[in-house]
Amino acid sequence: MSAHGTALERLRILGIGMGPQHVTPEVSDALRECDAVVVFDKSATDGAHAGHDRDEQMAVRCRIAAEHGVPVVLVPDPPRDRRGPSQSTGHEYRRAVVDWHGARTERILAGLRAEAPAARQVAILAWGDSSLFDSLVRLAGRIEQQTGCDWNVLPGVSAPQVLAARHRVVLHRVGEPVHVTTARKLFDDIAAGQRNLVVMLTLPHTLDDLAARPELDDWQLWWSANLGSAGEQSLSGRVREVIGDAKVARETARETDGWVMDMFLLRAPDEHGNVL
Ligand SMILES: C[S@@+](CC[C@H](N)C(=O)[O-])C[C@H]1O[C@@H](n2cnc3c(N)ncnc32)[C@H](O)[C@@H]1O
Structure with missing residues (x-):
């Protein structure tokens, strides 16, 4: 076990399209090799979801993991600071996003330490493809910095x-x-x-x-x-x-x-x- 308290060696960012019917054979094979799938749970923590729509994306991710026989590590998604003007640019907005990415990174590592400390290969499932309006690639870069793990990305249908x-x-x-x-x-x-x-x-x-x-x-x-x-x-x-x-x-x-x-x-x- 390393200093960061997990056995993480390789993180995989896997695009899952809009649901199980879009999971490619390539993503399927990669998923089967994983020891755990980290899934964010927005329901309890994110004001944008709490009390509103069911978190369908979480349910679909859990279903896909179960279909591939990979255990899920459910991680509470930290709240994002959504105060201030509804701008999508500007220093304050970017600061809030960077802070949120930091908090998400911590939650992933804490979740792995608590529930899957022996997991060497870990997947995170991107809704659609990770190239559009998705922070997982940025999180993977941070996790690499903290753990020294290897990571790669497989595309999904956007x-x-x-x-x-x-x-x-x-x-x-x-x-x-x-x-x-x-x-x-x-x-x-x-x-x-x-x-x-x-x-x-x-x-x-x-x-x-x-x-x-x-x-x-x-x-x-x-x-x-x-x-x-x-x-x-x-x-x-x-x-x-x-x-x-x-x-x-x-x-x-x-x-x-x-x-x-x-x-x-x-x-x-x-x-x-x-x-x-
Ligand atoms: C956070 S982005 C994620 C997009 C994703 N990374 C992709 O590859 O398309 C979510 C936005 O994508 C669009 N979107 C995602 N899934 C959708 C769906 N099943 N039907 C319609 N629009 C969808 C909506 O505009 C939604 O607000």
Whole structure:
């Protein structure tokens, strides 16, 4: 046993897509080699989840671990400091995120010390893929610094990939870019000239915010909620034509699954009014 009190030799960050049906053979094989899977439990600690939607992601991670016969080390997710303005940039915000990553790292190591001190190979499961709006790669870097462990990443199917597949679209026009952003930054990004955006980390009021922008009425929306789950919903069309239905469908997804996560592709028409 080392100075950090665990036998950790290798950490694996494994992308699991939107659920067990997306777990690749590569991820499956890697998972079977692991002695433990660390799963964060947001339910008790995170104000963003407590009392709201069921933590579906935790349930899915536990199910995948069980299907691969790997024991779960459940770790309470430390609360993140969400005080202050709803900005997603700036020194204070970044400081809060860095502190949160530090606290999460401590919780992982404490969980392993308490429940799986002999585990040499440990997995953490990334929802979708760890390359988008996910902190696991950053946590792995910190854990390496503290323990000297080796770590690697295996990709999963990301939510934008599933969205594109469901709507049978390419995320950008021929030879053009796509801008991936958050709902908090959406209108700043549009003001800065973005015309083709994948929007994630939506908020309960994001569809209302869209509806309140008449300048976006003719933009095309490809919207989906709960991709990969029983309550999955998808709608596409001009914003003004589909936004009301999307709001209803969002509630249907929540009622069916007990939680809701949604995202969309939003594109301005070209000079001929075309969106494809
Ligand atoms: C923290 S990010 C994680 C994304 C993930 N790393 C990926 O590869 O897509 C979560 C956001 O992704 C989108 N998302 C994740 N899962 C989704 C799903 N099943 N259906 C619709 N949107 C989803 C939502 O916008 C959600 O707020």
